[in-house]
Amino acid sequence: MRGITLRFAAIVVLLLLVTGGNSYAAAYKYRFVMVSHIGSNDPNMKWLTLSMAEFEKRYPDVKTEYVSTNEYSLQKFVELLRQAIATKPNGIAVPIVSSDALAPVLKGAIAQGIPVVAFNIPDPRPQGKRIPYLTYVGGDEYLAGLRLGQHALELAKAGKIPNPQRVLCAIHDAAHQGLKLRCKGMADAMKTINAQVDNLFITADPARARSIMQSYLTKNKSVNYIFAVASWSSPWAYGVAKELGRNPGVGASNGTIVITVDESPVALEGIKQGKVLETHSQGFWLQGYAPMEILYWYNNLGLWPQADFLTGPVIIDSTNVGRWVPFVRNVFGTEYDKQVTW
Template sequence: MTVITTMKRISGRAVRAAAALGLAGVMLTNLGAFGPSDARADDEGPIIAVSGPLSWPFFAAVKQGFDDASELFGLDYQYVAVTDTANMTSDYPRLLQQAISRNPRMLLVGEFFPDGMDPLIKEATAAGIPVLIHNSGQTLWQGNGSLGFIGEDPYQMGYKAGEIQADAGVKKGLCFNQVPGNPTVEARCTGYIDAMEQAGAETVYQTIGTGDATNPQAMMQAIKGTLQANDGIDGVYTLNAVPAISALRAVEDVGRKGEVMIGTADLSNEVLEAIKAGDIAFAMDQQPYLQGFMSIQAAYQYLNYGLHPIGQVTTGPLIIDQSNVERTLEVNKQFSGVRGAS
């Protein structure tokens, strides 16, 4: 396991200059006379973000949000993640334990694997360490003492995907989960299955080991095998951009391109180009950049003013299809990675 850490900081003068130029928009409306130079940046330990692997385009966008906001608000922070996804269920609790042992000023946590991580978050909040949950942990933050949650509503994301496919005439849909054990992605499949079954369609649920979560060939072969064993499948919903392309390759390999409707959660440039070409029908964008950016903004306002959002801040889903994919591609060409694509 390798730990990735990144630290960003700029001066309070630079942030105020950005505000004067109008670059900060509404994000600086609560700063008043205070600037980042007045922040209690050196009083205690660091702000630590325990977040997802950067080998996934999605989390590169989350990190970019963290980085941009840390520069804007003048906060030091460190981004911590695994680079080897083979043992995430055990490695993430270990990373979180290490972060807590450093007595951080604040923790920004993606609660990917609650069995190992939730007890540690409870320990941290009981010890007085403020915790804000992002991306995963929507239903858990209240019970573990966290300040709130910034991220998608995973059930609704999956449910909307199921509605789209059912409305398009899909009769038997496959939901492919590459991260079993993560309740957020599992909730997407639950929502998808519920919507499909309520519409009278059948569903198939498939998982693959997390060690293959970034292995396109392994996922392609797994989906291909399921398509061959279930020739009635006419819809596939994946939970990340990488398996979406694997699903497309699998459909092509079994000679059913154009017959199987493919939709996915999350974006990549390859997925966006496939949507533009009509090979993938849609992607559900949970706007990962906002998850990172808003987490740092909330940390700044909490540590300085005691302010924080109450409850959940929902960042998705936003549906990307042929009606708006051109604009999404344009934005990503100008601001590389912001839309969760690479």
């Protein structure tokens, strides 16, 4: 009797899946999946999900899905990507968090006929050697670090802030090649004045990150610039510098300059309050919308972009932060003020 009940239940589940799948297929012509490392633990996720919702409004025959990991784990990310590929979508958008780890998985998907667009993090290898995705949509992590560094040097040259002597690049995720590229860009900018840039893995836990930065800064007294490669870690960097009596802030007389990334409320308000020198935008909204558009055009019309689509960097400092605040407030709504943890 138990066996019959179980078999009946299995048939019902199977029927539900089949009919559900059919009605799903009938409702949408295409299904695109964005597999992301920007999870619900990252406020930037909102840019991507909102822009994908806008895309769906414009193309009602497309269903978009956003799946992400919350852990800084490459293994879990690859697992999630494999699961997404197994559902046989009409296109995938994915950040190349690790070329070596993702190459076999994505090459397999492409061989199955699933078009892939890289977003947010590209495969840094040259054309021909990189993963054969359609195109890359996103900022250039290296350029972000480089331009932020160059802009800081311009301001230092003009006497508005102190000259960099030594720079700390604080990284919270040791496996994220994009973050390392940001630091490399900063290092290359600083090379022009022979200022050393040290990469420091601070971990993602706030208390531990502060402790690590404090240990480092206590020893390395010549460090007068901190580049926090996640905007949420910039208040930690500022706090540690302040506690150590390094006089952080934005001015010629300030001892430590804090630089960060992304157009998040905490970065923008940090600039407004004179605690952060500059941040950048990598066009997050476009990074959600454009990959979907490209996948749609590829599926529908065979479009294959002949070059990457760079959505940044745009440097934001005290001179243009006023223009960015209303734009970001429009996306975050009432959440904007809550996210300012300064």
